[in-house]
Amino acid sequence: MSDLEAVSLRLEARGYRVTPPRRAVIAAVLQQAGHFSVEDLLHRCRGAGRATVFRTIRLLTELGVVCRVLLDDGSLHYRLSHRPQHHHHLVCTGCGKVQDLDDCAVSDLVRELSGSSGYEIEGHWLEFYGHCSACRSEVLAGVSS
Amino acid sequence: MSDLEAVSLRLEARGYRVTPPRRAVIAAVLQQAGHFSVEDLLHRCRGAGRATVFRTIRLLTELGVVCRVLLDDGSLHYRLSHRPQHHHHLVCTGCGKVQDLDDCAVSDLVRELSGSSGYEIEGHWLEFYGHCSACRSEVLAGVSS
DNA sequence: TCAGACATGATACCTCGTCTCAGTGAGACA
C-alpha cells in the first residue's frame, strides 16, 4: 500500500472524504523531503485553492501525518511526520535539514517541574537549532581555503 | 536608579539615543505585569507610531530587556525579561501567567545530543504549557459545584 | 553653523492564516 493510500484510508476512517484536491495536497506533502511552508504546497498544488490547502494541512496535522516545525527565525513550517507520537526536532540552520528526536528526554523534567512549580504541565514545545556535520565541514573547508 | 533609567543607560551604552517615543515604549513595557503583544503596547503608547514601537521592541529584544514567549496557540508575545541570560518559560494556558525557569536543564541533553547526532547545537527553544495551581483549584471548584 | 547620521510617524505593503459564501458533487433515501 502506498503512503498516499494509507493517508487516504486514515482520512476516510475519520469520516472525511478523499477528494481530488485533498489527494493533490497529500501527494505534494509526501513528495517533500524536508520541511516546507504552506506557500511551497500552494506552488505545487496549482489546482487546489489557498483555503483548501490550509484546511487540508490542518486536517493532516490533526491526524498526525504532518507536524509543525518552528524555525529559529520564528517562522512556522510543516514536516511529514514519521512519528505520530510526541517527538522533537533538530533543525540545521545551515541547510535546513530536520532530524526527528523520538525519545522525549524532557518527560523527567516535566515530572520534576510539576512537583516544584505547582503547575499541572500538559504540554511543551522543544526545538534544537545547530549545524549538521555536512554544514560544519563545509564551513571548515571555507575557512581553510 | 529606576528600571527606566537602567534600560536607558543600556541603550546609550550601545550607541542608541534615548528619545521620548523610546522612553514611552520602555515605560509601557516596564508597566506590563505578564506577557504582552505589540498591539498592547500600541494602545499604551498612543504617542509613538506603529513602526517605532516595533523597532523599539526589536531593540529591547536584542538588549535582552524583553524576551519572546511562544503561546500554545502559536502566537508570539513578549515579556519583560528579569533574566538576561538564557532561560525558559512555563505558561499557564488558563490565566496566561508566565513563570521563568532559570536553570536550563536541557544543557545536559544538548551535550549528549551533540555527541550522538553529529550536530553542533547552537540554540534551542523550550516552553512548557499547563495550568497553574490557582487555575487548577478554580477548575476543581467548578467541577464540585 | 552645518553636514551627516540617526530617529521619527505615516502609510503602503507583505506574509500567513481565517472566514464567508455561493456553487458543486457524492451519497442516502424515497
Next chain:
DNA sequence: TGTCTCACTGAGACGAGGTATCATGTCTGA
C-alpha cells in the same frame, strides 16, 4: 430516477502581525 442533504470547493475579502519606504525632524561633532 429524482431529490435532498451536507461535506467540500475555490475565490476573494479580511485581519493580525510585522517590515519597508520616505519625507521630515533632531541631534552631534567638526
